[in-house]
Each structure stands twice: as structure tokens, then as C-alpha cells.
Amino acid sequence: MARRGPNNGGEKRDRILRAAVKIFSRKGFFNSKVSEIARAAEVADGTIYLYFRNKDDLLISLFEEKMGEVVADVRRRIAVGGNALEKLRIFIESHMDLLERESGLVEVLQVELRQSTKFLKDYTPVKFFEYLEIISDILEEGKREGVLRPDLNTSIARRAIFGALDELSLTYILSRKPKYHPSVTAAELCRLLLEGLCVPGASAGKG
Amino acid sequence: MARRGPNNGGEKRDRILRAAVKIFSRKGFFNSKVSEIARAAEVADGTIYLYFRNKDDLLISLFEEKMGEVVADVRRRIAVGGNALEKLRIFIESHMDLLERESGLVEVLQVELRQSTKFLKDYTPVKFFEYLEIISDILEEGKREGVLRPDLNTSIARRAIFGALDELSLTYILSRKPKYHPSVTAAELCRLLLEGLCVPGASAGKG
């Protein structure tokens, strides 16, 4: 439990979280100094320890809280989608859209979450699983509606979809002068997922 | 340039690299101590510095050399494939196959390469780009053969494919009791990529 902060409402706690996103995204967790984050948040080093147990706890709190906001946002957007295909498109667009609005946040989630999931003992990325779950739900709905292949393996497909999205985001983040706008990438990925790589009617069904 | 080693042939250097893979995969780069790697390689701490400039150089050398072997191996396998579709399948199977044979290596490449690409100044993952390039080549070939959609965006598709593969590998690595055998995952991914998510003839072409 990240200790509930002192102070009014916790705007200071929030300043620290935002500063952490900025510094972690710029230099990575291990290369970031607590004192740098403190400076960026305009807070004393010790203050950080009033709101977070330690550096790890700061990272984890950041993951869960920010990812929580992302999940809530995506859910809200998807709700207005008509059928599963449209929802899937919205999901993908939302993800790529987040890149532009909060690239720092996406960088941290992308690069550090992977590390942390593996090496921080007893940390389960709850909110991240929720994010994946949203994809499953869409796929299942698509099957029920009859627009998606009924024999689709949902748990493999959702990982594949997330992986594709994740890698495309990373490419965007890492290239100084991106080749494509995120929305272009989103559209292309949608098409790839729905139609596949093959020319219509080729390899697949017939033979 | 990782100093060319002393000693005969460099079997000691190789011991160090293998030990590094083991330790890095188990604890991550930043949580691994040079002395641990030395112990695992049955070598003195200082010996590591006869073969590598520093800890970073050890990681980078590991990336380039091991990734180089992977690239060479995949190229060899693909060479026997008939058309592009078959080559793509072989590529995917090779990747998933590597998971079983050298899971430690894949773990390091997966989890640390991403970090390093972003935070190690002046390191370009040459061999990794070659790996991606193999996918592009297959896709281009497929277009020429007329089995893949001619309007496919190769550079986006290759990233999407790699991302899907990468995420599925990660899932396999992180779960103690994997749900599927890598070969099952490979088959499912192939189908997903080639045919897409939709029921045959649905949303896509006709509409």
C-alpha cells in the first residue's frame, strides 16, 4: 500500500509521479536517481519517502495508477463502438493515440513494465492484465456476432495483437523522425489483423 | 571493439559469455553482479576485463554475437523453404523453437535488448536489424510471387509480425506452466497472420 500521503489532496504526490514518468522515460529506471526525480518534482529527496516506500514502490505505483487511467479511458471509448470489429479498431486507435498525447508514459510502460514483471518479486501487473482482458472480450464478442472466426484461439490472438501494437509503438518512440503518423500505423495494423497478409482467397480456405 | 582475447582460441571468453547469458536472464542486467558472472564462469573477476571493456560491453558483445548466430541459423533454415508462405512459417517456427533450445538467450534478448536500444548511447543493434530485415525480404518475395497482398506495407507488417512473435515468446517465458507448446503457438500465429481474424469472406474484400 503506497502510504496515503500527508498534505492536502495529494497534489505533491502527484507532482512526484509526473516527475517520475518524465525521468524514467528519459533515462530508464536504473539510470534514474531519486534525487533527480525530486528535483524535477521540486521537492526534497526525503519527501518522496513520505509518499512511497522506496524507489521500486514509486515505479510500481506509477504502473498501476497510470495504467489504471489508461484502462478506464479505453473502456470509455470502446463503449460507443457498435460491433466487435469497430471496437477492435477503436482499441488500436486509442493505443496509438496515447502515444502522441502521453509518449513519456507509454515509454515507461513499454520499456520498464517488461523488466519489472520479470524481476520484481511479488509484483503482479494487475492493471496490465485488465488491458489484455479488454482485447479478449472484444474477440469473444466478435465470435458471438459471427464476424470473427469461431475457431480463433483467443488467448493467443490477444497476445499477438498486443505484441504487434506494442512493437509498433516502440518503433515510433525510438525513431527520432517517425516514418508514419500513429494513425496511419493504426489503420494499417487493423487491416493486417482483419484481412491477413494473403491476397484475398489465396492460400487459406481453398488450397 | 571487444578486445580480442588472450588465451587459446578464446574458450574462456566463451565461458564468460555463456555465464553472462545465464545470470542476465535470471536476474536482469542491472541486478547482476560482475562477480556473479565470474563465479558462474569459474573465472576471476578481473579476467572478465581482459576480454570485455566493461559490463556494458559484455552485454553488447553478447547481443551481437548471439544474435548473429541466431540470424545465421534462421537464414540457413529459410533457404530450404519453397515459396514465401513456407518461409514465413519456417521463420516463425524457428523463433519459437529457439525458445525451447535456448530460453535463457531469448530472455536476455527479449528483455534487455529493448532497454539497451533505448538507453545505451551509441549502440545500434545491427544484428537485430538484420533479423527484422529477413522478415521484410520474405514479405517482398511473397508480393512478387503474388501470394501476399501487393498493397501490404512491408515495414509496418514486419514490425507487427516481430512484435506478435516477441510477445508470445515473452508470455511463454514468464509463465511457469505454459498453456501451449511453442509449436502450437507458432501454428496458430501463422494462421492468424495469413488469414486474419475475420471469417472467410466477411468484412474484407467484398463487404
Add this chain to the structure above:
DNA sequence: TCTGAGTGAATGGAGATTCATTCACAAGGG
């Protein structure tokens, strides 16, 4: 006797965390 690969104890620096102290404000008493 000379060379240089190999060793591992000692060093130096970095940086996470602590804690004695300050300070702003609130409550109570005169």
C-alpha cells in the same frame, strides 16, 4: 629468466535511504 594470462583483494564513487532539524500553521490561554 622473461612474458603475459590470470587472479582477487582493495579502492573509489555512486546513490538510496535516513533522520535531526526547520517551519507553517492551529489551538488554547491570558
Add this chain to the structure above:
DNA sequence: CCCTTGTGAATGAATCTCCATTCACTCAGA
């Protein structure tokens, strides 16, 4: 209304631990 005192948020210099890297030394082989 002003002063005294209590409370706890905030501070940041000092501490304490850890570990990459160094280098004086050993010793096997030529």
C-alpha cells in the same frame, strides 16, 4: 487579540551499503 506551545509535513546533508573496476602480484610455459 497576541503569545505560547504542539503537531506533523517537508527538508537535505550525512550515512551506509554495494559493486564495478583496478592493479600489484603469481606462476606456468617458453
